Amino acid sequence: MKTNLSKKIPVAVLGATGAVGQRFVQLLADHPWFEVVALTGSVRSVGKAYGETRWVLDGDPPETARNLIIRHSTPDLPAKLVFSALPSSHAKEIEPRFAAAGYAVCSNASAYRQAAGVPLIIPEVNGDHLVLIKRQRAERGWPGLIVTSPNCTTSGLAMTLKPLDDAFGVRQVFVTTMQAVSGAGYPGVSYLDIDGNVIPYIGGEEDKIENEACILLGHIENDSRRAADFLVSAQANRVPVFDGHTLSIAVGFERKPSPEEATRVLVDFPGLDLPSAPPRPVLVRSEADRPQPRRDRSTAEGMAVTVGRIRECPILDLRMVSVVHNTLRGAASGSILNAELLVAEGYL
Amino acid sequence: MKTNLSKKIPVAVLGATGAVGQRFVQLLADHPWFEVVALTGSVRSVGKAYGETRWVLDGDPPETARNLIIRHSTPDLPAKLVFSALPSSHAKEIEPRFAAAGYAVCSNASAYRQAAGVPLIIPEVNGDHLVLIKRQRAERGWPGLIVTSPNCTTSGLAMTLKPLDDAFGVRQVFVTTMQAVSGAGYPGVSYLDIDGNVIPYIGGEEDKIENEACILLGHIENDSRRAADFLVSAQANRVPVFDGHTLSIAVGFERKPSPEEATRVLVDFPGLDLPSAPPRPVLVRSEADRPQPRRDRSTAEGMAVTVGRIRECPILDLRMVSVVHNTLRGAASGSILNAELLVAEGYL
Amino acid sequence: MKTNLSKKIPVAVLGATGAVGQRFVQLLADHPWFEVVALTGSVRSVGKAYGETRWVLDGDPPETARNLIIRHSTPDLPAKLVFSALPSSHAKEIEPRFAAAGYAVCSNASAYRQAAGVPLIIPEVNGDHLVLIKRQRAERGWPGLIVTSPNCTTSGLAMTLKPLDDAFGVRQVFVTTMQAVSGAGYPGVSYLDIDGNVIPYIGGEEDKIENEACILLGHIENDSRRAADFLVSAQANRVPVFDGHTLSIAVGFERKPSPEEATRVLVDFPGLDLPSAPPRPVLVRSEADRPQPRRDRSTAEGMAVTVGRIRECPILDLRMVSVVHNTLRGAASGSILNAELLVAEGYL
């Protein structure tokens, strides 16, 4: 998958003023293949220089983006690849316009994740689902395309389950999540609600986890996607953590592995040769008290999932805990990795 | 169970300078039946006035306790009822000395929770287990007695499961806990470890939850205790919450109830007529985002368990979330309620 | 100031659905003199039962208020005393309408705090300023009246300075505040902004502190208020604390007191005989590390200011630290205490 580019590919970020949009801009500032040439935002910010809008991440916006003038989210941008950080309701209408106008859209929104013919991708997990694009183009008549990345929590779950499923056949999954506040965007959650508290509900999240995981671990048959048929039972909690989702998982398999066998297949899960791909997508820690979101979320630039506490379950086969960086692997970086795969596979 | 006392019963607190010990002292200050007349502490604090030792709870120590001189934890105290807030390793040796010397020991330590003949009690759940005392005395030759209260998390789990078990027969329980920092005592957890973080491990906790729940829901047969035979799979996490444990629970039953049926039996779970007993041991909230530890832990003076999000589980029968106040119902108040039951039942 | 009421005075809360409004409703639920008979709210909530609106404080809304139907903030309420928790911009227009219609308005808003003829009152500090009401009525032609309570931070500062000023003459005051998040209302501050952070700015706060302190410690001359002429230099910070403002204070006096002399006059500052008044308005703690907002804010039902670390200043005369409960003494309870003073003084 070696890719040499003589010059950088011009890209745009749709919805660049929100928290996820800012992450895209931050991450793309030094990207070896991509160069941000356009940013779009809400009507309120159109016409302003990007550097004048409120930066909610730590640090400052990249110098290269400060002087870009924020544009409308209409398909008249000087880029053929666009990253969508639009709210899902806006994404629903706007992303197809870009695909119809010939743009490749790498979306972080949930609007088209479960739509027929739209790949929902984690490159290391199901990069082969990109073949759906052929059908997408044929059925929708788009010269462009839409590729989506999964819900932040599902990213962590699917990356943990994929090598285990390949080796032992996943049958049942209980997952209780402890999710970071940054997952709710900005301003998102009030300090008065979450300080010293747990909120045992995140609207729509459990459905996404239960459905997207099966799509990601599904198979391509006759150019169609067939979702995996294991069962997932999810309960989503918000906890006072800034970044990094923690998943407490119990799994039943077709063939019960020992904790050592499970560890081995997780550690051996192969990485890809793409700029944003970590050498190993999954890391396993042996300390009794890891993974922890604050200590492990940033491993491999926030692109590796860290798994620990792999042990026998008194009811099903194994229990384990995973941590994923929700705004990197689980959002902006995940979409950028998808775009890299598109380039490497010749879709761009 | 009406009890009229002509004068208050003198009581002592063993290990009164730790966080749990201080809670005992605080709660007993205005108790209608009990009067604190003696406090014990570590060698380092013996001989000091209680008011001179470092108070770690919010507010101040009660006036009535300030001038008590801290004594050794030896059975020469002017009280026949003692509350033990000793560390488990000390409790192991010290509590039997008191029982052998004729004291009734209401212990919050884990040392004797699973010992044969020692009742592990939540009055509303299994007050009938007090009959074990007869055997305890016979076998150990103690004129006194030891009664224990369960692990803080197990309190919340057992109170949630008991009415459901009676009505529908619990078979399997998955529980992921999000536990407050106060459960680790003082100084306990470093801010640098838990700030903005989740620690997915609490030493020994999962074993306690998995075993104590079955003891509490067990039955008395021929003066012996027979543990319930359902299976529990627990994963314990520490989260940055001051007080209040949250439990994410999935349950399989012999007979599947609807969420409405489960709600009804929880709401109908009867309370006891004891000073520290809440009118209703379990409250059910219907809001999508409750219970929350910070908002619900103090309901009914921290003695009620609040349950919410009762819904169908894609794999087992029901999912739900419970919150229990870990240092009140789950520790000091729980032991005091046990003592009240001992009095009401004539054991004192 | 003994007051015996044969029946409770009916009162209303304007802006009852915000965080301060909810505090009023919570505090008035068991008030010995007042009974809440009407609640007003924004157009969006008018017509709903109060129990249906989102309760943002811990616990639940009082039973007695749940069924009250939220009304418009217009002067047609079945109460002659109204507590205003309106945002300042609304208070500016609405409060005079009530005063003109004969209502006594006890306002927590900043709109009229510095207006001529409108008393800005902390009963223990400057209850005598109520005489301004005579002029207020004369000049404005109101049968009713407006009385205001100070900014939350200023409450703590003025109560600390008042006894010191009486005894030693305050000349210069440096104050750096560390203010709780609840002071910004609900939803107020995003967790992403304040988590593990300090925000060294609160809009308008420093001006309020610098000006209101001088008004509160001012004197009445010829029915007019003359502000004290000491200088205040304030810097306001938001810190990740739920409730309770902390003030780091340095003071220069006309006559330099020793720390012991200052302690004495603070401790001797007399309380009032009103239902919400604490026995002692100021408490002094001698521990090196007190006062602390979480441990001291609730002293005397959140109505006492706690002062500590009274020591010599290398530049001015003394340094000290004060803690005040910003939503009790510094907001709702403060206004209720003002209303009690109005009753006791015969203004109602």
Add this chain to the structure above:
Amino acid sequence: MKTNLSKKIPVAVLGATGAVGQRFVQLLADHPWFEVVALTGSVRSVGKAYGETRWVLDGDPPETARNLIIRHSTPDLPAKLVFSALPSSHAKEIEPRFAAAGYAVCSNASAYRQAAGVPLIIPEVNGDHLVLIKRQRAERGWPGLIVTSPNCTTSGLAMTLKPLDDAFGVRQVFVTTMQAVSGAGYPGVSYLDIDGNVIPYIGGEEDKIENEACILLGHIENDSRRAADFLVSAQANRVPVFDGHTLSIAVGFERKPSPEEATRVLVDFPGLDLPSAPPRPVLVRSEADRPQPRRDRSTAEGMAVTVGRIRECPILDLRMVSVVHNTLRGAASGSILNAELLVAEGYL
């Protein structure tokens, strides 16, 4: 000050297992001039591989240090430059032994900061104080030397004051600090003490701030150090922030500058050409709500001090707010920068 080294200088870290020691090891892992060849620790850890000891910082210990065997803190190390992260009580005895044995000791401990002949250095502020080493060696007969770096908070204060003092003459300084928890080391502060709280006291801190600031801004006269004679009044608070101290400062000058003039001299404060020195030691932000510790502490690798809210003071001349990274500029990185200056100036 160009320095070219043909090979790296071997260095050791004394007290490498504590939080500051770990920071030294982390920062030195990729240092262009220095190479860690030895680590020392307490008796309990001597003989263990460094990778086996508990790592308290986020992430993992550097690969290059994992296999180093922890040694005693005795002057038999294969390095001539040692960084001391020893507790002050140990530093008092151990550091002179190293200096007497010919080692150059760059200490982060407070033991010798105020000792005659021992330079207390921030290179950009008072690098010229290194001339004291000549006297240090003469008077103490050491072939080696000790150089110290200031208290973390003082670093931020001195860097803010230095350019202002040079231009306008500092006369009086009021400073209230809001200090991060990491400043207390590990395990340091209990979550139960600092969660949602402010602790208005840090033992010894105020004295250090008041004295060290004057030493740092002092002058060398006849090979002696003469402390600056302005007055500092400090009040130190611990706040629930992980890293980054915030200082609220009021300053009186000999000649009052406008905020714009002050901004200019701060921005123009020149940097040094050393590997760990930032291009500009002081950055000024113009936003109303900056600097903030979480957003600004890491600027320029945590080596720049960020200043904001520069405005007129109602009593003295100016008020402003500074943020300094307490464990980088204010601790380990500060000592490393001192060592770089020693090398560049030929002391090594």
